[in-house]
Amino acid sequence: MPYQIGLTGDVMLGRLVDEHQRRRPVTAVWGDLLEYLEGLDGLFVNLECCLSSRGRPWRRTRRTFHFRAHPDWAVPALERAGVDCCALANNHVLDFEEEALRDTLDHLDGGGIARAGAGRTREEAFEPASVTASGLDVGFVSLTDNTPEYAASGASPGTAYVEIDVDDEGTRRAVSGALERARERDPDLLIASLHWGPNMVETPPDSFREFGRWLVDEGVDLVHGHSAHVFQGIEVYEGRPILYDTGDFVDDYAVDDRLRNDRSFLFEVSVTDDGDSVELRLLPTEIDDYSVHRAGAEAAEWSRERMRELSTEFGTSFERDGEQLVLDLDS
Template identity: 40%
Template structure:
């Protein structure tokens, strides 16, 4: 068990609920309780108003478009995505929440087609339909053989890592956390008796220390460790100081990659002590096309992060960021379907500028 490079695919939020769910083969109940939109099909019509009719029902691979070809060609050793939706038939809307995401369980092939090795579920939409909706989500993903991290039937399960076998007998441990700053209600926290998310009320040194202890208890010699964190606001390029401190404390404690997400567009990254910190990966699949506002952030542009780590040390060996463009249209797939990958970029120097 020595030498070599391990390559990970990381991306931001995969939002297969709401409008995306409605164009798949088994659309769920379209009812919404948003201030201005009461039917998920309205998001489909908004997208169609920009590029024409969507050929629904679409194939499960359609939401991913050419991203699947990028993944096939890259052949990463592990694929990690943040599934930002509940997977449920439930209709009990979480109170005091403006936006609710759900996809019908029969549409799970739209996630499975990307072959994620770890599906992160610590985010601000996984309990949009209550604890019953969370339990159904976990059951559906489990029956499909998809590993989850960041939520569970109790706190021990929520904070436990997903373990992925790697070449040479190594292991990848993926821990996932949901921070209050991303809009996760405190009542969603997993406890000893209640299901919920691995909740972090504040990005403090004490909270980082607790996470490091989880990593150290679960790990063994030769393991690589990723901590995936749903944190921060939807828009803007500023990285709050508390995120930087928290991420640095994780790396100081032995974490090899910090995988941040929540913002709808990519945010800065950093290489700290030869470890990669992604402060915001941006959305990868969503139903936002046609929604006005925030155009300056170009949230239609997506990044696939292909992270290469030295297998022995966990140090960053290389980073390729493949830019793609999301577009619904009659002739192109909705995510990444009309833009060819425009080469890659390599980053090995410390940087927090976009």
């Protein structure tokens, strides 16, 4: 049987999510998806906040939002959902300065949850995660082009920041180095997770498309994009899926009535013993009451049709299986 590996967009557990979670069961944030998540062989998310009760809001540059979740509930919630690895290269992991970033690293390590994309040093920030998901060895590299002031530098804590430009020598050197270190561990599956681009953008720019294909050429098996808060179309390049943006999975954000940033998918890839991705399934999800849920019938249909529309320009088409969209990667 193939391994079932799940990927999500932004998991933001701060602000009102944090406030509500302090007075309800830790698993409430996963709504009616908890059992489904627990049944996956592996689960990889973008953690869009720090996990700490310490630190002060970042004021060195202008920051409108600061996201922090209390580790007393957040870490057990991640554990209960079976989260194997968190991408930390994003524009919120340093919202409460270095103290809270260090706490985030320590709390994830203490919970046995792998992480990549941020660290106490630049070297640690670019260090790939290595995860064994029910017997499948997964290499995971996390990168961002958001918030350059959060970039790790030498011995300074921060994120794995790069310019999304295949012609940039510094980018190629940093990314190729991280991928090479991941490949040294001979993973069955290599994932590159990128927090890239601005918010509320429906299609990736040409530079992202070129970069995503370059990552596949460099040996990446799956590109896991996020940052726009809305899902974008999916491309299959050389048999490898490029998820340009996986949208939002759980948060407390205001909802745009047209773009519907409260709707997305759980992206589930089936991987064989030898690491070949054979199928991608999209389970429609919807955020309600600061929790993630299976999308209702109307929302699910909207998301399915929107994904079909956005993926057409990449020549990607889906079959329908119940509430899910299915993409055959083995054809």
